[in-house]
Amino acid sequence: MFDVVVVGSGFAGSVLAERLSNVLRKRVLIIEKRPHIGGNSYDYYNEEGLLVHKYGPHVFRTNSKEVFEYLSKFTEWIPYQHKVLANINGTKVPVPFNLNSLYKLFPAETARSLELKLVKHFGYGTRIPILKLKKVADELGDKDLKSLANFVYEKVYLNYTLKQWEESPEELIGVLDRVPVVLSRDNRYFNDKYQAMPKYGYTTLFYKMLLNPNIKILLNTDYKEVLEVDIDTGEVSLFGKPWKGILIYTGPIDYFFDYEFGELPYRSLEFKFETYNVEYFLDAAVENYPNEYDFTRITEFKRLTFQKHPKTTVAYEYPRKYIPSKNEPYYPIPRKENLRRYQLYNERARLLNNKSKTRFIFIGRLAEYKYYTMSDVIQRALDEFKKLMGANKI
Ligand SMILES: Cc1cc2nc3c(=O)[nH]c(=O)nc-3n(C[C@H](O)[C@H](O)[C@H](O)COP(=O)(O)OP(=O)(O)OC[C@H]3O[C@@H](n4cnc5c(N)ncnc54)[C@H](O)[C@@H]3O)c2cc1C
Structure with missing residues (x-):
């Protein structure tokens, strides 16, 4: 059966699945509740054939040579320096x-x-x-x-x-x-050492990472449908049979513990996609509207992907309240009381690990209730893998 179960196929889960299967030849099951891999970094070609980011614009940047070299095994890059304009009093400024x-x-x-x-x-x-x-x-x-x-x-x-x-x-x-x-004339949004976009998009990159016969992926499945964790005894069953191994959990930590200490709040977003019959619609990849309209910003995907196409697709981004099971939890709300509540869950996770034969790893933006960039989360996963190897836990 499986040595490792990974819940969630974003960067946190996919990097660990890739390392554990490719380096250590572990048999890995990924359980993903969405109909696709890639987590929030997922992109796809829409009906016009334009590559768009389903969960908001994702621009890759990092100061970590290790992260950049690691991802470079799975993708070529298009050098890209991100620029954003804000509409202030009718003028577009960097x-x-x-x-x-x-x-x-x-x-x-x-x-x-x-x-x-x-x-x-x-x-x-x-x-x-x-x-x-x-x-x-x-x-x-x-x-x-x-x-x-x-x-x-x-x-x-x-x-x-x-x-x-x-x-x-x-x-x-x-x-x-x-x-x-x-205080300079540098119009770039980021100043990281490595700034680039994956040449064939993020989803292709994820496919390459997870291309290993030892990795099986179960889509459209909430992990609780197939995996049961007794959080008092630490016993785990998978497909109704007792199981022990490594469980990498990248979903929301409050959901894992059945909201024992209450819900961790998030902000959500709604993206309205529009395709226009013009080659370009904006003057930059992202334009912010701080003071007018209900949306905060518009993204033009072609400016991120460098795709040649006579039409263009943009996304208007509307902030929304997060309603569990209705929309997506995007940004943890970094207020003191929320971070304190997260610490209660974190302590619960530590206790669970002490008594269980399964090793539980809570990692990623939902499991750690933390704003992470893609680079941060990849680095976290690579470090966790090294820790696992070092601690001889596998
Ligand atoms: C609007 C927006 C824009 C962003 N832009 C950038 C950017 O430009 N550059 C950048 O570096 N970072 C950006 N980020 C951050 C980036 O999205 C995160 O760093 C990255 O997604 C974290 O990866 P992850 O694996 O922790 O989480 P995710 O990518 O969210 O993956 C978690 C996965 O777990 C799955 N899951 C959850 N619950 C369950 C369950 N019960 N059962 C099974 N599966 C489950 C989810 O469906 C999801 O696929 C942005 C984030 C947002 C919200």
């Missing part, structure tokens, strides 16, 4: 907000004077979280810097965050730090 954005929004003389002040206080090329910029501007008591910081905060960050999370940014740990203000 995001993260940088010196080019400043000059686009203010008269040249005002922009020049603000640039000199910013560079004097922070240094050219610095990446400053907006709340830090606001705080320092306040402390300096500089009227011009203060009004710039407030303008950027409100026009670029505040309304976007309120729309996205329905919460004020101050309540959300670390969210504003993800996109700093940049």
